[in-house]
Amino acid sequence: MSEHIEVRRTAKLFIGGAFPRSESGRTYEVKSPEGKFIANVAQGSRKDARDAVTAARAIQPKWAGATAYNRGQILYRIAEMMEGRRAQFIDEVSPWAKSAKKAEAEVDEAIDRWIWFAGWSDKIAMVVGSSNPVAGPFFNFSVPEPTGVVAAIAPSRPSLLGLVDTIAPIIVSGNTVVVIASEDAPMAAVTLGEVLATSDLPGGVINILTGSYAEVAPWLASHMDVNAIDLSGVENEKVAADLEKAAAENLKRSLRPGIELDGLTRIKNWLELKTVWHPRGF
Amino acid sequence: MSFEYAPAPESTSIVKLKPTYGLFINGVFVDGEKNFSTINPATEAHLAHIAEASEADVDRAVRAARVAFGSWSKMRGSDRAKYLYRIARIIQERSRELAVLESMNNGKPIRESRDVDLPLVAAHFFHYAGWADKLDYAGLGENPQPLGVAGQIIPWNFPLLMLAWKIAPALAAGNTVVLKPAETTPLTALLFAEICQQADLPAGVVNIVTGAGETGRALVNHPDINKVAFTGSTEVGRYIAQAVAGTNKKVTLELGGKAANIVFDDAAIDQAIEGIVNGIFFNQGHVCCAGSRLLVQESIAETVLGLLYERMKNLRVGDPMDKNTDVGAINSAAQLAKIRELSDAGEAEGADRWSAPCTLPEKGFWFPPTVFTNVSQVHRIAREEVFGPVLSVLTFRTPDEAVEKANNSPYGLSAGIWTEKGSRILEMSSRLRAGVIWANTFNKFDATSPFGGYKESGYGREGGRQGLEPYLKAASK
Numbered sequence: 001m002s003e004h005i006e007v008r009r010t011a012k013l014f015i016g017g018a019f020p021r022s023e024s025g026r027t028y029e030v031k032s033p034e035g036k037f038i039a040n041v042a043q044g045s046r047k048d049a050r051d052a053v054t055a056a057r058a059i060q061p062k063w064a065g066a067t068a069y070n071r072g073q074i075l076y077r078i079a080e081m082m083e084g085r086r087a088q089f090i091d092e093v094s095p096w097a098k099s100a101k102k103a104e105a106e107v108d109e110a111i112d113r114w115i116w117f118a119g120w121s122d123k124i125a126m127v128v129g130s131s132n133p134v135a136g137p138f139f140n141f142s143v144p145e146p147t148g149v150v151a152a153i154a155p156s157r158p159s160l161l162g163l164v165d166t167i168a169p170i171i172v173s174g175n176t177v178v179v180i181a182s183e184d185a186p187m188a189a190v191t192l193g194e195v196l197a198t199s200d201l202p203g204g205v206i207n208i209l210t211g212s213y214a215e216v217a218p219w220l221a222s223h224m225d226v227n228a229i230d231l232s233g234v235e236n237e238k239v240a241a242d243l244e245k246a247a248a249e250n251l252k253r254s255l256r257p258g259i260e261l262d263g264l265t266r267i268k269n270w271l272e273l274k275t276v277w278h279p280r281g282f
Numbered sequence: 283m284s285f286e287y288a289p290a291p292e293s294t295s296i297v298k299l300k301p302t303y304g305l306f307i308n309g310v311f312v313d314g315e316k317n318f319s320t321i322n323p324a325t326e327a328h329l330a331h332i333a334e335a336s337e338a339d340v341d342r343a344v345r346a347a348r349v350a351f352g353s354w355s356k357m358r359g360s361d362r363a364k365y366l367y368r369i370a371r372i373i374q375e376r377s378r379e380l381a382v383l384e385s386m387n388n389g390k391p392i393r394e395s396r397d398v399d400l401p402l403v404a405a406h407f408f409h410y411a412g413w414a415d416k417l418d419y420a421g422l423g424e425n426p427q428p429l430g431v432a433g434q435i436i437p438w439n440f441p442l443l444m445l446a447w448k449i450a451p452a453l454a455a456g457n458t459v460v461l462k463p464a465e466t467t468p469l470t471a472l473l474f475a476e477i478c479q480q481a482d483l484p485a486g487v488v489n490i491v492t493g494a495g496e497t498g499r500a501l502v503n504h505p506d507i508n509k510v511a512f513t514g515s516t517e518v519g520r521y522i523a524q525a526v527a528g529t530n531k532k533v534t535l536e537l538g539g540k541a542a543n544i545v546f547d548d549a550a551i552d553q554a555i556e557g558i559v560n561g562i563f564f565n566q567g568h569v570c571c572a573g574s575r576l577l578v579q580e581s582i583a584e585t586v587l588g589l590l591y592e593r594m595k596n597l598r599v600g601d602p603m604d605k606n607t608d609v610g611a612i613n614s615a616a617q618l619a620k621i622r623e624l625s626d627a628g629e630a631e632g633a634d635r636w637s638a639p640c641t642l643p644e645k646g647f648w649f650p651p652t653v654f655t656n657v658s659q660v661h662r663i664a665r666e667e668v669f670g671p672v673l674s675v676l677t678f679r680t681p682d683e684a685v686e687k688a689n690n691s692p693y694g695l696s697a698g699i700w701t702e703k704g705s706r707i708l709e710m711s712s713r714l715r716a717g718v719i720w721a722n723t724f725n726k727f728d729a730t731s732p733f734g735g736y737k738e739s740g741y742g743r744e745g746g747r748q749g750l751e752p753y754l755k756a757a758s759k
Contacts, residue, residue, distance in 0.1 A: 119412020
């Protein structure tokens with residue numbers, strides 16, 4: 001029997017449910033910390049980012065309009081699909097993990113994180129919303145709603161868990177997201193796109209760009225059709241401040257880097273609150 | 283123009299019944315000393331032999347649940363969640379089989395078991411799976427604790443759905459359970475036991491003991507249960523409340539109802555007619571929250587009744603397995619006798635009876651959709667729960683009178699309001715003494731929506747965040 005020569009995968013972007021190469025035609029070389037070649041990965045451009053925003057905006061009303069139950073099941077399905085690729089994910093985070101055990105733990109936690117956030121979909125309103133006893137003959141209640149399209153820069157480490165922790169709390173309530181993955185460790189992000197494509201997630205709800213956030217993020221921060229930006233993964237303080245300033249132009253909700261958040265607070269970052277009044281009386 | 287419906291029977295071949303079912307204790311089926319027969323109420327055909335749990339069997343089940351409680355309650359919430367998600371998924375996978383079996387054993391139309399019961403069952407497990415690792419947000423402060431072993435007794439009207447309402451929140455909160463299904467409808471609960479096995483749920487977390495009143499009594503009175511959850515008649519609920527008095531057992535009771543379905547003169551009439559029909563004839567009226575008292579504004583009473591009779595003439599009563607059937611079989615001979623007795627009392631007390639013209643099958647238990655008019659508030663059919671396809675019609679002139687009449691009942695489970703005026707809906711909602719108010723809709727249920735009654739309709743809520751509270755206590759300080 002002859003030896004099987006590995007068929008290598010082309011690492012592409014994930015935009016609108018499809019896997020395009022960068023429109024710029026560029027790729028960059030991803031190497032392990034020891035300098036071993038891993039892959040040529042698509043280097044996303046300004047145009048790719050804008051295409052991703054268009055896709056995210058187009059699907060956002062439909063995603064927000066899906067029942068919470070439906071969204072929860074889709075997030076759960078993502079965990080199911082990730083479980084099936086567990087070995088591949090472990091392989092892909094391994095070069096940057098401190099040990100094989102840590103790589104495994106990161107992947108398991110990333111899978112479990114989808115389940116934790118899946119369970120929130122139909123509970124956010126119960127915990128965040130309220131019925132308000134106003135002083136008058138009115139029925140008054142407040143309900144959370146998604147803010148819209150969110151741009152995000154995922155932390156460089158842990159490359160998979162950080163990415164999941166960034167995007168799951170954004171989309172669970174009905175937002176859509178354009179996320180820039182870890183620049184030097186993007187392999188698990190590329191695979192996550194392939195998982196998402198087989199999880200009944202409508203195309204465009206999550207869009208994953210690989211490449212340099214320093215190059216691409218400013219275009220997202222200044223994009224007038226983006227409602228919020230998660231700067232968690234921006235390590236350089238000056239860059240983070242510039243992005244926040246650019247984001248202020250259309251009053252994007254901005255999350256600064258370095259803020260430790262529990263799961264529910266992460267979800268609440270990307271919510272609006274709507275209060276409804278209605279009179280009572282025969 | 284009239285429509286003829288060709289038979290559209292759902293095949294029962296998907297269901298593989300065993301000749302005999304034992305008790306599900308500590309993860310395995312064990313034989314009982316005595317068996318009873320369970321039947322299909324639409325044909326009276328024997329379906330299977332079911333073990334009748336004795337006091338000793340109940341004790342074994344409680345002990346298994348007590349042992350399992352040790353590890354189940356200490357397991358990480360996120361791990362308990364995974365088991366519950368597995369169960370939810372298997373229910374979805376086997377949903378057709380469960381729906382067919384439910385209709386065979388209960389008599390409800392396949393359209394309802396398939397489109398209402400089963401989707402809600404899966405949703406309930408899915409919803410509470412998501413709570414298992416979020417109990418800190420349940421409203422009892424940080425790190426709330428499970429109670430222990432829950433003894434749960436459920437009725438025959440929504441056998442598997444009531445099982446889901448009981449088991450899902452109990453397990454999510456970290457309790458273990460001993461559940462007794464209704465005597466006449468044990469089969470889907472036993473199939474659920476197989477699902478627990480497929481899900482590799484740890485042994486003893488769920489125990490199913492089949493039987494009748496004596497089995498239930500043994501469960502309620504067992505000294506080592508911490509919680510009683512019961513859905514059923516107010517009469518039995520009262521017995522349970524008395525039986526646990528003076529113990530530390532926590533109790534929730536979801537009991538009878540005599541819901542007012544209130545139609546104002548500005549209501550969208552066609553929708554209201556559908557709502558009246560759905561309110562009382564859904565599930566043959568075997569619904570604790572059924573809209574069994576129609577309160578219609580006097581000025582439109584004649585119009586509403588005319589339209590209602592026309593609509594009822596088109597209800598298809600018969601074979602539950604036929605996908606076109608609207609109203610199926612009465613669940614048991616005993617229930618049929620009770621419906622007949624109360625209906626006869628209605629006539630004897632002077633109300634006028636009208637039944638939809640329909641040909642009822644010769645075998646099985648059947649009762650035609652029936653309306654009583656000229657009903658007064660003191661008539662038994664206006665006060666007592668019929669739990670069958672029987673509607674009592676009363677009228678009112680003003681909203682205040684509607685509130686007065688609607689609240690004039692020892693029950694307070696649900697109510698319906700039909701009007702196009704939003705402010706009236708909200709004012710009525712705030713004045714009605716009932717746990718669930720449906721406005722311009724009726725008989726809607728959701729895993730996220732708390733359900734339960736005021737007054738003698740019981741206490742405690744099932745569904746949503748509040749549905750966890752009966753199974754939790756605040757951490758001791």
